[in-house]
Amino acid sequence: MTDPASQSCSSGTKKLSAIQRRTFVATSASVLAAGVFSSRSVAQSKSANEKLNLACVGTANRADADIQGVKHEQIVALCDVDRNFLSAKSKVFPDAATFEDYREMIDKEGDRIDAVVIGTTDHHHAPATMHAIKAGKHVYCEKPLTHTVAEARMIAEAAKAAGVATQLGTQIHAENNYRRVVEIVQAGALGTVTDVHVWVGKGWGGGDRPEKGDPVPESLNWDLWLGPAPVRPYANGRYHPAQWRRWWDFGQGTLGDMGCHYMDLPFWALKLRHPSHVEAEGPAVHPETAPEGLTVRYKFPKTDVAPAINMTWYDGTSTPNRVMGQRVPNSGVMFVGTDGMMFADYGSYKLFPAEKFADFQPPAKSIPDSIGHHREWLKACRDGSPTTCNFDYSGALTETVLLGNVAFRSEAGFGWNGKDLKADTDAAQKLISKSYRAGWELT
Template sequence: MTEEKDTDKTSNPSRRDFLKTSTIAAAGFMIVPRFVLGGKGYTAPSDRLIIASVGVGGKGESDIANFSKTGKADIAYLCDVDDARAAGTVKRFPKAKFYKDWREMFEKESKHFDAVSVSTPDHTHAIVAYHAMQLGKHVYVQKPLTHDIYEARLLTEAAKKYKVVTQMGNQGASNPGTRQLAEWYDADIIGDVHTVYCWTNRPVWPQGIAWPSKTAEIPTTLDWDLWLGTAPKKNFVENLVPFNWRGWWDYGTGALGDMGCHLVEAPFRVLGLQYAKDVQASVGSVYVGEFTQGHFPESCPPSSHITLTFPKTHKTKGDVTVHWMDGGIQPERPEELGPNERFGDDGNGTLFIGTKGKMIASTYSDNPLLLPTSRTKEVNVKQTIARVPGGTDGHYGQWVEGCIAGYGKTELSSPFSVAGPLTEALLMANLAVRGHELKGGHIKMIWDNDNMKITNFDAVNQYVKREYREGWTI
């Protein structure tokens, strides 16, 4: 099959106009959401949030449904590169105007919506969200916040610069379980935590494989060029969209990107973690033929064990070591856990090890437990942290309410000021994973946070900020 012509060059007039608009916005001009117009004493014409959604199939479909359930959000605009993937959402919201290209939607409709929800593959999160923020739009972005470390830092700073309400889609951040863990820790029930283990059964998609050599016919409903977006131009292959892109570095961030924001969020909240100072990794091998180790640099590995060191915080007495394990690797069961008691759930979990005890939780920080588990009912700690109404489901309503109230008026569970550093730590861990591809081996990589680079293995720094394809800018 011949490769499609590149249709997203900046020579297209509508693209030129959009880039011009974005440049003006970056210089300081901002289209202000309708509900913050006016002055002192101004009463908004409506307490409803008008949302434009980019990526409306799969997770995007459920995100939109949850916004709609709040009763305070109107889904006015839908955008997706695949008509078939978007069909269910389009049918559910027949009054919403549909676009295939988010740039065209922003160019034509930005005066008519207040906020943008981004549920696209990882490699296009940042470019959509950043341009939305430049236009003064509040943003909800699926996890991981970005594909690259540079993008995460950029969005974190942009949220403050453009004064917009932000939330990352790691709904476990609104789970009462994270707050229970924090209350136990703050009450000194388990002493000072020095070690944390987080593990997952992901990937549940192919990883550690070679890029398919055989091209395939592009579905008539899919605009493949728009799907590629910032990524390098490649021929369409089977079994990539809509799900398995997660295992390819050009588009996804592997198991860490998929589950890290869910499982590592609790240690960040409980211990006040910010930016890691070093990282090391070992990865699972793939064998092709007898005694021949496969090396597939385009694909994430089938499993990994990554160790991050975080410096002392206001909530810890010293450094904290966080272990990440994926591909089915799990830490040794704590001796305080009964032989028939579950260690996490469905292959996912988080274990905190303190000087006076241990505590565990499952996916999204569900089912928090002290060890031995009998302590959970024996220990009485006063509730000091407010719960999010609705828990994980309330994560969506919290953002909607925050957008209606306006920037700085309400507290959110995963604003970019929190989600940005969390995402950066996970993506820094992936630098150690990619170091194996560059034959760096199992070395400890030292992170210079201010300059966003590894200081002792420069080869991996190319992944801190990747090159975007021509015609796509941020």
Template sequence: MHSHSRRRFLQSSALLAGSAFSPNLLLGNDKPLSELNVASVGCGGKGASDVSAISAGNRMLALCDVDHNRAKDTFGKHPDAKQFFDYREMFAEMADQIDVVTVSTPDHMHFPVAVEAIKHGKPVMVQKPLSNNLWETRQIAEYAEKKGVLTVMGNQGATTSGTRLLREWIEAGIIGEVKEVHYWTNRPIWPQGKNLKFPTGEIPGYLKWDLWQGTVATDRPYSPKIHPFAWRGFWDYGCGALGDIGCHSFNSAFWALDLGGDFTVEASKVSPFDENVAPKRSTIVYDFPAKGKRGPVKIIWQDGVSNPNEDKEFVRPPGIPKDLKLPKSFGQVFVGTEGAIFVPDAYCSATPKLFPESLMAEAKKVERIYPRVLGGPTQELCRAIRGEGPKPISNFVDHAGPLTEMVLVGNLSVRLGKKIDWNAKDMKARGLPEVNEYLKRKYRDGWEPSLV
């Protein structure tokens, strides 16, 4: 199919997919646009699974990664895709042929890659968090809205049936009025904490370290203890345990309880950390005021919990049986006035459980309201591009952007050691001007953002 026809289709489907399902659109000689040309930036680790997910029914056109050794398995599975180190070169050479882009890089590079995709009018999936920086998160959402492109963030929980079932139960009043939601995780499972040392090494030939550092102004030498995994603990590159898992875990409450807007947040029980690396452990409490028909809600987050069944510092959520064994990696509990909902993972991929169990009889009568999604975020985006479904729930403007901001403001409370009263509209902390220096990163020369 000619590139100009594909562009017209993408523009039309972005509008048609905004609110309702539409039939498969036809182009040219009555042939539906089914196979999309995909460009993926970040092809190792999580990128490998994202490529695998979106490649079903589509054509992998271009694969870009600064580390060609880490990406070699993905490259081998898609030998016809053109390989790149630099995403800017990929867009310069192939933008007219690309239909959709996935971004699965370290957090600090989500923004510049996604902006380049949006600048070219390309629908884009960006891994969570949308960015590790508040200014970037707000800008990328506004830019996507301005350009009218379809978007989705890679928080799988936004597409699981468990998330939809949980919201249906809550809206039906099965557990009464929700008062608290508890989340916990064993993250970080990478090095974090004060005064960590990262020994330097010789840059391997298959890695473009300068491109890996990208926008970050801090000129760090290469260390195998940073790339490919431990970057998550760095404030510059990642955003710690909360940034890694928060967009997954909080998604359920954010969507079911409509948590967008102002809130207060305060961190406590924070282990030592420094200006470079996040702490090993923290407890973070959010308070959301009443909104619409919903009363005030408290969100309690605990990270660095190695085993919630044995950890003496862990605050066990109320409303669940005392002998219920909690999962070590993640979990969530919604506490209502009439009962509780327990979910044994971060994504609501498992079926939620009700306590007391007698509530289950009433829950079985609850009508299914929200359509179930097949294939996760990337396929949800592809269906929207084709005009076969609505825009993804976790699109940048309505969901992913505000959700990511909620997560990142929690990290501000950790870093400043203060309670934050967050003004979401103006992106400011009331009475705390010192927050302002953390809102926007310092950019390396030549990497300053341009949103035109």
């Protein structure tokens, strides 16, 4: 996974003057107040045959996979804090301007950028996304949408106000198996679903901060990698590029890594939104790193397809071998209803008891096949069509995922008022938002 970025190449494009930018911001604010700030007014829609001009924040690992999903468009700018990664990707797109700082990239290349693809560490998701939205750009961002619960709400509201096309990088949402599972649940095949179990046998956690730092590689802009996070020394192999997820300052452990993928299925099938209560258990809370195993219990109020729902998450060393008496693989989802149960993962599903569902015929297909997760977003950038993981849907999903870590770190369950972003304990409320280094605030 790579990061942000600020060394510019000459682009030959016209740069907005400070006065022009102030005029744009003032005009945008007045239009927002009138409620008519459409995607066509901020990032002009293009015809189906015209290529979009894209800027990519992050160029390797997960970010590279996203670039592969959009490479048939026009990549006009690339950004990464690691010059080795940036140089390698620049050879693939030699005409793209290159930067280390995404703020500079969006400001300097704004005249010709239609949309931004963000594949950074979690703690840069919200700053990069907000900067793009404020510039009127469509945004594709990797999961989780943000690093904190409050950020997710801010981003979702900003995107809605700006009228930009958005998509969260939960690529499995576009695959057919998830669609069939949603159809089966919503058709009532399991009766009334009351409980859902979600588990991922993966562990991003553990470890202590190194006692001393190491020399920063010449290719890495460490200050920009830290971005909004508190300053700490670089430590070889402990953060960049692969281990940052285990550290609270940069990631959200296994829950943050995988929760949006697997919780997406019950969220979609049961039309969940905000939990009413969250509690968690695991090892002793570490101030620096996520737990190696975690269990989170969520309670959701009734929806129009289900009564009150209990959802339980397990990861790492807490991953079960059996769920509801059934031996299960390393990761998956189990829906528990009054008339049966269903296991599902990315590519398959199975109903229980097996004898009861031996002759089961799934309902007729009602959810159209996706044209592709990235393509959905690219189409939306052109014509304003809806995306299935827009920031309204995925913002609420991200909030729920991150509330699990809030419960764990605050060491007590809490009631949650999703409408007002309020926990009923002070310890939990303190973790809903965070402080930022100067220059990185979401304002």
